Amino acid sequence: MVKKIIQLIFLFCLFVWMAAKDFNPVLAQESLTLIYDTSNHYLGTCGLTDKTTWTLEKDLEVKLFQIWYNWDAGETQVGFTLKKDGQAFLAGIATRSQCDPYQKSWCNGDLKVEKTFTEGTYELKVDKRKQCAIPNGNGTVRLYGLETASLTPQPTITIIPTIISAAATTVPTILPSQPPMIQKCSCQWCYPAAGFLVLSNLLTLVFLLRKK
Numbered sequence: 001m002v003k004k005i006i007q008l009i010f011l012f013c014l015f016v017w018m019a020a021k022d023f024n025p026v027l028a029q030e031s032l033t034l035i036y037d038t039s040n041h042y043l044g045t046c047g048l049t050d051k052t053t054w055t056l057e058k059d060l061e062v063k064l065f066q067i068w069y070n071w072d073a074g075e076t077q078v079g080f081t082l083k084k085d086g087q088a089f090l091a092g093i094a095t096r097s098q099c100d101p102y103q104k105s106w107c108n109g110d111l112k113v114e115k116t117f118t119e120g121t122y123e124l125k126v127d128k129r130k131q132c133a134i135p136n137g138n139g140t141v142r143l144y145g146l147e148t149a150s151l152t153p154q155p156t157i158t159i160i161p162t163i164i165s166a167a168a169t170t171v172p173t174i175l176p177s178q179p180p181m182i183q184k185c186s187c188q189w190c191y192p193a194a195g196f197l198v199l200s201n202l203l204t205l206v207f208l209l210r211k212k
Contacts, residue, residue, distance in 0.1 A: 032144035035060055036117075039140045050129040052139030053122065060117045064144035067094055067109045067124075068132040078109055079127040085120045094126075106132075117143065 038054045039046075048070065069078060075096070082090040094109030124141060132140040 032063055033146070034142055035062075035145055036143040037140075038138055038142075039134045042134045042140075046132045046134050046140065047137075048129055049131050049133035049137060049139045050126045052124040052126075052131065052141050054138075054141065055121045056117055056119045058119055060143060061146040062113055062115050062117050062143045063146070065090070065092070065094070065111045065113050066097075066142040066144065067126065068140040068142075069094070069096075069107065069109045069126070070130040070132070071096055071105050071107055071109075072130075073105075078130075081125050083123045083125075084118070086123075089122070090115065 036054075036056070038052055052067075067080070071078075077093045077095050079093050080091070081088070090113070092111045092113075094111050097108045097110045099105075099107035124139065126139070134140065
């Protein structure tokens with residue numbers, strides 16, 4: 001009996017050691033950074049459009065592509081195409097996400113991407129003419145991710161457009177909202193601590209059995 005218990009203790013200790021060896025702690029929280037905004041953080045009223053153009057002067061590593069859009073009731077997705085210097089670059093479907101708390105039809109349209117937006121001129125075409133447009137007629141597009149050409153860490157920005165009532169076809173200011181966050185937990189000593197606790201209990205049991 002004692003021999004079997006010792007064997008179990010050995011196998012359990014081996015398992016705990018291997019688990020602790022392969023365990024890598026991760027950051028508790030990671031968030032995306034707003035690295036480009038076609039509206040230049042515009043905080044006024046806007047109309048409706050289905051087109052947006054912009055020019056990048058440096059490469060950007062984009063993780064999230066986002067538009068500000070006036071959604072129909074029950075609508076959750078809208079398609080779009082994007083060209084770079086006149087050539088097809090990206091096509092996808094933006095999914096309804098964070099909404100304005102006062103006018104529920106105005107929400108972000110998000111598409112997660114893993115793509116480098118190189119310097120050049122971009123032209124976006126949304127399937128419906130319901131994208132937010134700033135006074136110059138250009139649409140609102142936001143890119144989240146990493147700047148490849150920057151050596152200085154960029155601050156995390158948690159601002160997206162929001163609306164305060166105005167006319168039915170206009171959208172005023174921009175309400176803060178939080179870009180997607182990845183919540184993770186880590187504990188560097190969880191596995192070893194649990195292992196030592198069980199090991200001590202098993203040793204106590206062995207001691208009691210031998211005493212009998």
